Amino acid sequence: MAVVAPPEVLLLEDDLQELRALERVVRDASLEPVTASGPAQALSRLDHHDPLLAVIDLDMSRAPAAERRVGVHDVLRRLHLHHLNCIPLVYSAGVETIDDQARVYEAHPHALFQSKRHGLPRLLQRIEGVLGGRVGDLALRRGVVVHVPSGRTTNHRVAVTLLAARRANRSVVLRESDARAARRLGEWLDEVGSNVLVRALGGRHYQLATREPDAAG
Amino acid sequence: MRQAALRTLLVVSERPHPWAFLRDRLDPDLVTVSWARPAEARHTSAPWMLAGAGADPAGLSAFRDRLLCWRWVGDAPGGLPVPPLPCRDWHELAAAAERALAVRLAGLRLAPGCGLVLPDGSYVSRAAGLEALLAAHPQGLPVGAPTARLRAAADRIAGLLRRHRLPLRVAWGGGRLVLAEDAEDGGGRAA
Numbered sequence: 399m400a401v402v403a404p405p406e407v408l409l410l411e412d413d414l415q416e417l418r419a420l421e422r423v424v425r426d427a428s429l430e431p432v433t434a435s436g437p438a439q440a441l442s443r444l445d446h447h448d449p450l451l452a453v454i455d456l457d458m459s460r461a462p463a464a465e466r467r468v469g470v471h472d473v474l475r476r477l478h479l480h481h482l483n484c485i486p487l488v489y490s491a492g493v494e495t496i497d498d499q500a501r502v503y504e505a506h507p508h509a510l511f512q513s514k515r516h517g518l519p520r521l522l523q524r525i526e527g528v529l530g531g532r533v534g535d536l537a538l539r540r541g542v543v544v545h546v547p548s549g550r551t552t553n554h555r556v557a558v559t560l561l562a563a564r565r566a567n568r569s570v571v572l573r574e575s576d577a578r579a580a581r582r583l584g585e586w587l588d589e590v591g592s593n594v595l596v597r598a599l600g601g602r603h604y605q606l607a608t609r610e611p612d613a614a615g
Numbered sequence: 616m617r618q619a620a621l622r623t624l625l626v627v628s629e630r631p632h633p634w635a636f637l638r639d640r641l642d643p644d645l646v647t648v649s650w651a652r653p654a655e656a657r658h659t660s661a662p663w664m665l666a667g668a669g670a671d672p673a674g675l676s677a678f679r680d681r682l683l684c685w686r687w688v689g690d691a692p693g694g695l696p697v698p699p700l701p702c703r704d705w706h707e708l709a710a711a712a713e714r715a716l717a718v719r720l721a722g723l724r725l726a727p728g729c730g731l732v733l734p735d736g737s738y739v740s741r742a743a744g745l746e747a748l749l750a751a752h753p754q755g756l757p758v759g760a761p762t763a764r765l766r767a768a769a770d771r772i773a774g775l776l777r778r779h780r781l782p783l784r785v786a787w788g789g790g791r792l793v794l795a796e797d798a799e800d801g802g803g804r805a806a
Contacts, residue, residue: 500631500650507649567643569620569728597728600741603620605728607738 404541405529405558406430408452408484410440410473412461420453420489423522427529428540436465440473449484450562451529452477453521455514456490456502474505482571483559485528489521490514508568531565534594534608536587538562545590557583560596560606569603580604616677618661618743619647622729624712625662626650629669633688633705637666640709644727645716663747664715666708667691667699680764682744682772682792684751686711697757698790715750721782721796723749733779745772748785748794755793765792 407424409431411417417433424431432447434440437458456470477484486509492498493511502509512524529538537544543557544550556572556579563570572580584596597607624646626634634650641648651659653671656678664684667675672694685699686708702708716725722734725746731739739745748756758765769792773785782797 496632496635499635503631503634503650567621567647567728571620597730597738597740599620599729601617601620605621607727609736 404428404430405450405555405562406432406447407525408432408434408440408443408447408449408454410434410437410452410454410470411489412436412455412458412465416455419518420521423518423525424453426522427525429529436461437468437470437473438465441468441476444473444476444481448481450559451525452481452484452486453489453525454486456488456492456498471501471505474502474509478506478508483563485510485562485566485568487512487521487524487528508566510566528565529562533561533564533606535592536561536594536606538565545587545592548590550590552583552586554579554583556580557586560604564606569599569605571602572604573602577602577604616661616681619649619663620660620729621647622725622746623647623649623660623662624664624666625656625659627653627656627665627667627669627675629653629671633666633668633708636705637709637712641712642716645725646712661743663743663750664712665699666712667695668705680762680768682747682756682758682765682768684715684747685757697759699757700754718749718752720749720752720794723781723783725749733781739775739779742772742775744768745775745794748772748792752794755788755791757790758787758792759790761787 407429409420411420412435417435421431432443432449434443458466458470477486486506488502488509489512491514493513499511512521535546537546538561542551542553543561556576560570580596587594593609594606597605599605629652631650634648638648653674656674661681662683666686668688670692672692676696679696685697686702687699688702688705688708691699724732726732726738731742769785776783784795784797786793786795
């Protein structure tokens with residue numbers, strides 16, 4: 399199996415100590431952190447990176463003024479418009495009320511929420527829930543998709559993206575070249591005898607599903 | 616207007632609280648809950664179910680001629696494309712949505728995400744109209760006068776039922792489109 403870079407996670411946090419702590423959390427999950435200490439830096443990172451997950455703090459009061467010429471909601475909007483398959487996880491003290499969450503929703507309707515009040519251990523659990531959980535007999539472990547019964551693995555980006563999206567109850571939008579990769583993943587799943595299949599939903603949307611739909615997730 | 620990729624319940628309300636309530640209550644594996652203010656609803660993809668509140672029907676005319684489940688909390692305003700099924704409050708609406716997601720008829724049921732599971736366990740995709748019609752069983756979908764577009768949608772559903780040899784049929788009656796078992800005595804056949 400060719401060695402490929404692990405999936406990337408964008409970390410937007412203005413508190414540098416917390417940013418370092420988040421970085422450790424992400425590395426511990428064998429994922430590659432892409433750090434930003436302010437919204438402007440985050441937008442710049444997104445020019446060159448296509449993260450699988452974005453962990454985002456809403457409060458940027460500690461970021462330098464130059465960083466705040468754009469806002470966190472601009473970052474969320476960019477993710478929604480141009481990084482369709484990135485899962486935003488808003489990790490913030492400011493997501494406790496429905497109005498807080500609604501403001502985020504207007505920038506990115508698929509954002510997940512994790513309150514800072516519950517601390518980093520809970521955030522790690524949440525990240526593992528999305529990036530480390532199982533779909534049927536497949537598991538995502540350290541950035542690699544594993545067919546658990548046979549132990550066979552695939553680390554193609556599309557496979558990882560599809561599995562993470564399924565964990566977040568989302569579909570994935572694929573370009574034509576990636577759609578071919580999705581078809582190859584489907585063939586691989588058949589070959590290893592997996593109970594998971596790649597389902598084309600139409601309009602370039604794809605989702606993993608179990609062959610027994612009631613057992614999905 | 617495009618159909619939403621995943622089965623979606625669209626909450627149309629000025630405030631986001633019903634969205635948050637339904638999002639946290641309904642099974643995310645089966646339905647995605649989205650939200651739009653009344654004036655913005657026209658810009659959304661067509662949902663499986665539309666759940667509204669308030670007195671402003673503007674923006675919802677875009678859903679005319681679409682097969683989807685309509686629910687309304689409180690008195691529905693005049694001017695909606697079809698008369699929605701009324702609910703006293705959002706709890707009642709949530710319960711109705713849960714029942715709709717769980718409908719099973721002749722072995723046919725909603726699949727996670729979108730699409731349908733057939734009695735033999737196989738999957739049917741791109742069947743949004745049938746998903747809505749199944750979920751509306753037994754009352755059926757209020758559709759008003761059968762326009763050409765609605766007839767075409769009903770024909771597509773009837774074709775799907777035939778292709779998969781399901782003992783079901785589509786029937787019009789009393790301003791509603793109904794999914795009925797073949798043994799039942801419904802209205803006239805759509806196709």
